[in-house]
């Protein structure tokens with residue numbers, strides 16, 4: 051039997067309805083904030099991710115699925131290296147949505163210099179070659195937003211508020227949501243802070259793992275996220291980002307917090323929150339669900355340098371993404387059914403001798419937008435009723451020779467078993 055790829059899932063039935071519900075809710079909540087839907091390709095040039103997410107991140111170095119056409123694979127195997135390939139031949143499945151949306155914004159000039167900000171949201175599959183486990187997949191689904199062209203700290207706060215409202219609308223108990231925020235500084239204060247953290251790691255070299263020593267050279271801030279508990283203990287004494295901000299970044303952070311306070315959004319400041327993607331500047335945030343054991347259900351932040359990294363004009367930006375599979379798990383743990391009820395339907399049952407009469411009735415009901423089922427396997431009337439119950443039909447339209455002769459249908463209420471007759475030409479209006 052053919053097998054699904056490890057770390058991927060089939061979305062169908064209630065799980066699919068849950069994913070659709072997440073998108074419908076996003077359209078409503080984000081729509082009220084002025085966000086429009088965008089869809090960018092699931093494959094992009096490797097360079098788009100390397101420039102944006104950062105060459106030294108785990109996402110780019112270890113987790114990105116690279117894509118080559120069949121003809122190129124032969125060439126690569128012969129050569130043994132990617133050297134000589136053009137940028138347009140070096141492709142990858144997107145590990146996240148931000149880099150692609152920003153690439154699209156640059157290419158289509160969404161935010162001309164001096165133009166109004168652009169607000170976009172998206173939903174779709176993302177791909178990361180991580181070790182699969184609960185809530186960690188190789189193909190997972192994100193809903194995300196990107197807000198381009200807004201430097202104002204009010205936009206950071208509104209983005210966070212919108213995210214928290216979205217989680218509440220999906221059914222999370224507000225007190226179970228743990229929002230952590232931090233500021234990582236910008237191009238003027240972060241380089242000096244990175245150097246300080248690097249020096250700190252090197253001063254504690256004998257206590258740190260090999261990975262952290264490597265991080266000290268390529269991406270020292272990632273040491274705050276080391277899986278090794280001892281490294282994290284040591285890093286608790288490291289210089290912290292909020293204490294190393296320039297005046298502008300400190301003021302921006304203070305204003306974001308003021309707006310969040312004004313909106314009554316509770317948060318904890320986590321000065322070690324660094325996120326796994328390099329494009330962030332200033333505000334970063336992440337949300338976890340108390341006791342769910344699935345890691346972050348969403349995260350994001352500001353990325354004022356990303357448009358330039360993707361070849362555009364300097365343009366501020368910010369956004370977030372949430373993970374469908376983790377949200378589904380966390381809501382399930384809180385007893386919330388994200389899938390909702392199965393859609394209602396009407397079943398048209400008949401005695402086998404009048405089967406042709408069913409055809410026109412189902413057609414008319416469906417054209418009126420009523421979800422309608424019927425039998426296509428020559429089942430007996432009794433087993434058609436059983437099938438109708440299985441499908442959750444509240445009403446059966448029953449046709450037999452007497453009904454057909456009289457131009458009526460019998461309506462059978464499937465819970466009370468009460469029956470009544472309705473003229474066929476009134477059926478659609480009645481069932482609507």
Ligand code: HAM
Pocket residue numbers: 145146147148178180185186187188190191192194195196326327346347348349350351352368369370371372373374375376
């Ligand atoms: P991220 O934190 O890497 O941010 O991912 C966002 C969310 O996607 C996570 O909080 C998690 O719920 C989900 N997620 C990530 N990796 C996996 C996985 N392997 N399996 C299941 N779920 C996963 C970003 O992707 C940024 N692009 C967010 C952003 C948008 N920042 C600014 N704009």
